[in-house]
């Protein structure tokens with residue numbers, strides 16, 4: 375057996391049993407495994423790792439360990455100067471794009487609400503999610519470590535929080551997205567980019583009381599959903615401003631580590647107090663272009679979700 379001394383830093387400790395957190399510990403193995411395999415065998419998915427030092431030298435995931443080394447494993451640095459050490463992964467996509475695991479429907483809706491590109495399909499399996507991430511250079515968001523360990527997943531993050539609103543904050547903080555938020559520019563149902571539309575064009579689909587009170591409308595070119603700045607709009611905007619204010623203050627406390635194996639389906643979406651508001655949507659007359667072949671159910675509240683019976687994959 376060959377043994378190394380290894381220590382994980384920062385939030386990577388979320389994945390370790392208590393006795394291994396924040397300390398260097400001995401770990402033994404047979405042969406000369408790649409560093410990536412050793413790290414993942416200890417429970418930490420590789421997309422969570424940003425820097426790997428072996429005896430003080432930065433190395434890649436493929437670096438073979440032979441025993442006797444001291445290994446330090448770091449998450450992405452928030453403010454630390456890493457100098458000329460090289461990160462193990464390629465730089466993340468410049469314009470952040472996400473693909474979400476199927477138990478994070480509410481988070482998908484929230485991300486879209488703030489204008490972030492979030493692919494989500496409720497029936498998507500791990501294989502499809504990993505393939506989408508690779509093909510479209512998307513960051514995988516999940517609570518399932520096994521999904522993150524797939525080699526196709528270059529960029530990913532294991533969501534620690536349970537509450538969807540806190541999850542949104544967590545993701546925005548983790549990927550430094552506060553300057554990139556464009557609230558109410560995306561369809562919460564299918565991720566399409568909303569376009570302004572003349573009231574006359576959608577007149578027939580608008581409820582009577584909406585026609586009277588609102589003059590500005592947007593439409594999703596992908597699913598045809600129509601949005602207006604309804605009574606909930608301001609509360610929604612306040613919520614976003616609260617998130618931004620909180621970001622200037624403090625980081626949210628990390629919650630329990632991610633689950634090993636299938637994520638706790640439903641848990642992340644089970645809270646009923648979450649988005650009880652949003653830009654309202656008629657949900658009528660979906661164009662069904664199939665530009666985004668996604669089911670519309672993003673776990674949004676009834677006030678902004680698709681009208682019953684109007685469901686389908688577009």
Ligand SMILES: [Zn+2]
Nearest residue numbers: 561564594597
């Ligand atoms: Zn849409």
